[in-house]
Amino acid sequence: MFFRDRREAGERLAARVAHLRGSDVVVLGLPRGGVPVAEEVARALGAPLDVCLVRKLGAPYQPELAMGALGEGGVRLVNEEVLRAAGVTPEQLAAAEARERAVLEGRARRYRGARRPVPLDGRTVLVVDDGVATGATARAACRIARARGAARVVLAVPVAPHDWAARLGSDADELVCLHAPRGFHAVGQYYADFSQTDDDEVVACLEESIPRPVTDRPAGARPAGPVDRDVQVQAGPLVLPGRLTVPGDARGVVAFAHGSGSSRHSPRNRQVASGLNRAGLGTLLFDLLAPEEERDRANVFDTELLAGRLTGATEWLRGQPEAQGLPVGYFGASTGAA
Template sequence: MGRNRSPTFENRQAAGKRLGEALRERDIEVDMVLAIPRGGLPVGRPVADALGVPLDIAVAKKIGAPNNPEYAIGAVAADGSVWLNSDVINRREIPRDYVANTRAEMAEAARQKAQRYRDSESSLSLTGKRVCLVDDGVATGATARACIEQIRQADPERLVLAVPVASPRAISDLEALVDEVICLVVPSEFRAVGQYYEQFEQVSDEAAMSYLAAE
């Protein structure tokens, strides 16, 4: 894949429209779309609209490595559901106290974010529901794993993961955790999610929440 390769998607909304079309073409029926804030909401809105179902959120925060918070060694969801990359933690000899303290800090941050987005303390009832989890892409899969664990604990009837683009390794790992995966692009030389978007600006909380309010 060369440096001059054209982006696959114009922006997140355009990617969401294509993703929604793909889900409809495969006759995938769900009761609810859950998007991972912030970047997942501009994708999730057109997906939910295409399927004619409500849009809500699944929130998780990365657990970053010491001195390198952008490098995920795990992730934790708003309800405390966690995924840890034990191989990396052991290989780098990351202290257990650091992992435990950062996990608790990020779980609280995720809980507060979920409360702010929903403007409520109440949690979703997903028992027996068919759920579609959406994000703007998957690189390591850390946050997706934590969200999947949270959703699974709510005992849904079916869980589908739908993303515009993902790394081959991450999507392969995630396939084992859900009932079905819909991914439009799985590049063999994946480097970063933003590489596949013409426009991939940061999404503010205010902008992300506006997609929840949209009809």
């Protein structure tokens, strides 16, 4: 089993945890690679999204050996057995804690800004990562969620080693995994695109997950916004998935024509779209090709075919209430520009 990218993995994982919808669930993504996966899951469940910030406490002279972990809210987990075996002094432990706590607080400010962490008390917490290798970080995340008051902890990942359940033990109340092969070597081997997720994408995921209010409006009037919703774009005979975002008092809408090998989930295009939204422009991100069409690489470079899809998407966009009366522009990348 292979995943095209983290976004597709998140969509498929969301189907496996659909039973959690409506259960007062909070989705926590493990930065950085787990956050795009978690965003898709949170969107499908209609649940709030946040990050679960974990910092491993590496033993002196053996940083790969975890002697504990730190989490937000003053959560502290220490493995006394490792401390004794490694001969760690109280001073060394305190120094490691101070160092990692500073990193933890810095990342919290970077990712959330002025927003506070989503409360977990008495709720079901769904911890999501892009995969499990050793399980150390996932175990720490589950324990931290529990320490922050979670009533139930579920860990969900697209891929993990076949013995992953034994590695996690009882740290989670429920374990969900799409693929647990025996020949597991690394998480990245099960993704076609496993490019690094950067801090900007984590911030964008969290910002996009903030609920957008919809204001009351007269019948037939263009929504005052903001509007941010998944859409099905009718382009000729095909229906293509997309994301339509229109800020309040938008001055226009930009339709994105992504390049070869990319999709509506392109981190670059999503960052550009986020910038346009902040500047008061709406955006339509959508896939130019259906999944079965993408398998034929000739379609990726068929400019006439892609132009026809963009034309059809434009006609659909002009018919949407959110875009009525707004000028439409285009942002094209690579073959999308052609």
